[in-house]
Amino acid sequence: MPIQRLNHAVLHVRDVSKAVAFYTDVLGFRVTAEMSGRAAFLQAAGSTNDHDLGLFAMGPQAAESPAGRTAVGLYHLAWEVDTLGELRNTRAKLVEHGALVGESDHGTTKALYARDVDGIEFEVCWLVPADQLTDELRAFTGSKPLDLDAEIAGYGADRRGGVGVSVPASS
DSSP: OOOOOOOOEEEEESOHHHHHHHHHHTTOOEEEEEETTTEEEEEOTTOOSSOSEEEEEOOTTOOOOOBTTTBOOOOOEEEEOSOHHHHHHHHHHHHHTTOEEEEEEOSSEEEEEEEOTTOOEEEEEEEOOGGGOOHHHHHOOSOEEOOHHHHHHHHOSSOOSSBTTTBOOOO
C-alpha cells in the first residue's frame, strides 16, 4: 500500500487561540472545528480535506521542542502554493507578522521558511512544473538565495506550479 500524500498534521501548541489566529491570518487556513480552547482543526483554503492541521493546547508552561538541536524529531512541515504570485503574497504576510526566517531556491522548489507563534518552523513552497524541469534543475541538490522577482519574471506570477509533479497534468 504505497502512501499517496500527507493527509494532515497535528501540532502541540501553547495557546490554541493564538495558534489559530496565526494560521488563519497568515496562511489563510479556516477553522472547521474547535474544542473549548483545548483543540482546533483547520482546513487549508484550497483543500477539500475535512482538516489539514490539528492544534492541541499544551499550556503556557510547555517547553520549546529540542528536536533538531538535542533530540531527533520533525524539522518542519511544507505547504505548497499554486503560483509564485501566491508565494509572493505569503512572503508579505510572513514579513508583516515577523515570522519569515529564510528564503531558498532549491532548483525544483522555491521556498519560504517561517516560524509560528510557538516557534514551530514550516515551509511554504512553489514547485516548478514538470514540463519546465531541466536536467540542471533536477541535478541541483543544494540551496541558494531565492530571487522571487526573477522567478516571477521567468515563470510568471500566475503559472500553476507542481503540474505533473504534485498536481496531475490535465489531459
